[in-house]
Each structure stands twice: as structure tokens, then as C-alpha cells.
Amino acid sequence: MKGKYAVGVIGCGSISKIYFETLRRFSHVEVVACADINSQASRARAEEFSIPKCCSPEELLADGQIDAVVNLTIPQAHVGVDIATLEAGKHVFSEKPLALNLEEARRVSRLAAERNLRLGCAPDTVLGAGIQTCRKLVDDGAIGKPLVFVANMLCGGHETWHPNPEFYYQPGGGPLFDMGPYYLHALINLLGPVKSLVASATACYAERIITSQPKYGSRIKVEVPTHLIAILEFHSGVVGTLTVSFDVKSPHNNPRIEIYGETGSLSVPDPNGFGGRVLLGPAGQDQWNEIALSHPYFEESRGLGLIDLLDALKTGRPHRANDIIALHAVEIMQAIHESAHEGRRITLTTSCERPLPMSSEPREW
Numbered sequence: 001m002k003g004k005y006a007v008g009v010i011g012c013g014s015i016s017k018i019y020f021e022t023l024r025r026f027s028h029v030e031v032v033a034c035a036d037i038n039s040q041a042s043r044a045r046a047e048e049f050s051i052p053k054c055c056s057p058e059e060l061l062a063d064g065q066i067d068a069v070v071n072l073t074i075p076q077a078h079v080g081v082d083i084a085t086l087e088a089g090k091h092v093f094s095e096k097p098l099a100l101n102l103e104e105a106r107r108v109s110r111l112a113a114e115r116n117l118r119l120g121c122a123p124d125t126v127l128g129a130g131i132q133t134c135r136k137l138v139d140d141g142a143i144g145k146p147l148v149f150v151a152n153m154l155c156g157g158h159e160t161w162h163p164n165p166e167f168y169y170q171p172g173g174g175p176l177f178d179m180g181p182y183y184l185h186a187l188i189n190l191l192g193p194v195k196s197l198v199a200s201a202t203a204c205y206a207e208r209i210i211t212s213q214p215k216y217g218s219r220i221k222v223e224v225p226t227h228l229i230a231i232l233e234f235h236s237g238v239v240g241t242l243t244v245s246f247d248v249k250s251p252h253n254n255p256r257i258e259i260y261g262e263t264g265s266l267s268v269p270d271p272n273g274f275g276g277r278v279l280l281g282p283a284g285q286d287q288w289n290e291i292a293l294s295h296p297y298f299e300e301s302r303g304l305g306l307i308d309l310l311d312a313l314k315t316g317r318p319h320r321a322n323d324i325i326a327l328h329a330v331e332i333m334q335a336i337h338e339s340a341h342e343g344r345r346i347t348l349t350t351s352c353e354r355p356l357p358m359s360s361e362p363r364e365w
Helices: 016-023 039-049 057-062 075-087 102-114 129-139 165-169 174-191 304-315 323-342
Strands: 005-010 029-035 053-055 068-071 091-094 119-121 146-154 194-202 207-209 219-221 227-234 239-245 257-261 264-268 278-282 289-291
Touching: 005 016, 005 057, 016 029, 016 039, 016 304, 029 039, 029 057, 029 304, 039 053, 053 057, 057 075, 068 075, 068 304, 075 091, 075 102, 091 304, 102 119, 102 323, 119 304, 119 323, 129 174, 129 264, 129 278, 146 174, 165 174, 165 219, 174 194, 174 227, 174 239, 174 257, 174 323, 194 323, 227 323
Parallel strands: 005 029, 005 068, 029 053, 068 091, 091 119, 146 239
Antiparallel strands: 146 257, 194 227, 207 219, 227 239, 257 264, 264 278, 278 289
């Protein structure tokens, strides 16, 4: 497809809608095919977004005109679809997490390198205005040297709204592998890689009752920890706590992410979004000051990571939402579970570079 990148989407569930909406905003990208093991779901998305080809995942991967694939399958399927895509000679951008364990994450990352193909991984919310404004403030020294942080993802679980919430409470699920990547990728963008950690975990409820449709009243056996607390030590020397929970069913006032530096504090907006309020608290003051967003993409833009990946192909630069960061995040999450289970501190074996900051210009593609 001359002048455009042809993209296929595998996985047409709830999250796919915003990807289709984002990708059609960019004139140099065209979604030419979509697929799902549920053919009804893929047909619905094809009709909704005027996608010319609706087919099986196997047919999509066999299509020689497709340059890159967006993998929006459930987490348990990410590695298999990513490997099949890379073996078909196509670049891939996967929903988070990259894998459910470090061994599988290394396997898919290694294959991408061997095939000289790009492998990207969500979350790409870190490319949005909220996190990028915070990144600029940290880099510009607005809080001095970062010293400590707190990060909290606290909610009551997904069975109240998700139509098929069972997998959130099965091995590979839980709040850490589901929501943890948003917080870890944001912290890595702001503070760099993690050196070591120690953690504790529990599950406050043995079962969950679905209150969403169409499975209202069904019960789910909880097979994974649903409240985890980790103390993370970064290579930069920053130390802080990360708490992720599906067990907080009532209101709370804990910040999502706050970073405390030598000369001030930074309140980071929800890393599961692209915009949000950025607050700065200089030392010696007793109140926060709201900072105007310095970067574009404050609206919902999932799929931006693929756009950045395709642009990086043209210049040869590293793409920002890359597999090396995602692999490091997988090891952090695996290590949190292992540390909580074994009662010991774990030193990580992987690392990564902070990605390039985004431009403050509206477009750079």
C-alpha cells in the first residue's frame, strides 16, 4: 500500500474500539484487516469501522500486504500471537503485559531481534500529555533530585463492569499483571529501571460475584493475590512503595503516583490515561500548583505506541513503548509475586533505558 502502512488487528474485544478510533486519525496508517476467534466480534468491528477484510487470525497473518499487527487478545494469548506475527515477518504492537513470565517475555523479545522486526508493547499512555509533562518537569529539575515515591492502584475489581471478568482472577491475572504495567511503565519513564524489590501479598476474598451482564450472579474462584505491596529500589537510588489492589471497595484518598524530590513534590496523573492534572508542590509551600500540560495527546489515544513504532522505522531510532521496557516490567511483576511468596528480597536480572521523551509539537510522524 504505497505511502501507507497496512495494519491488521487481532482481537476485537472491548479495548479494540479505541485502537480503531485512534489509528484512523493518522493518514499514513490504514487498518486493512481485523480478526478474532469470535467471528461475530470481528464482523461487528469491521462493519463499525469500515475495515475491508474480516477474517481468521491465520488468514490475517498470511496476508502479504500487512506490515504490522496490533495484538489485542487476552493476556494468556499475547505471546502466542506475537510469535506467530513475528514468524510471519510482520512488526507487532501488543497490549500489556508482554508475557506472563520472564522466560516467555525473553523468548518473544529475542525472536523480534533475530528477525530484525519491531516489537512494541502497551501501555502507550506514557506517551500522552500527562506523563510527558511530568517527564519534562523531572528532567528540568522542577523537584530537584528525585528521592522517594508512592504509587497506588486501588479499586474493587473488574467484575462490576467487565462482561467476562473471570481471567482477572486466574493465574496470569490479578491487579498486578492487569493494572501494574501502567504504573511501572510510568515510573520507568520518570525514574529509570528498578534494581531490587521486596514484597508482600494477600487475597482478601476467596471468591467474587459478577454484577455485570451477561453473567450477573455467577461466582468466580480467586486463584491469585489481589492485594500486593512492593518496596522498589531504583538504580538511580530512588526508593518507594507500589500498592496494587482489587480489594479496596470503598473510597480512598491515596495518590496514584507522587514523587518527592530535594526541592519539591510532583503529583502524577492517572497513568491509565493520556491527560489528567499535573500538580507541583515546591518546597516550603503547603499547597499544590497545577501545571499546564506541555505536550499533546491529552485525549484517549491508545494505539499511539504503534504510530510511534512505525515512525521509528523510518528514522531507525528506538521506538518508545518498546519490548525491552516491557520485558523489564514483566520481571518486576514476576519478582513481586515471587518475593511475596518466598519472603525474600529479589535483585532483578534485566534493565532498560528510559525512552526518548516525546516532542512538545502536536505531531512528529
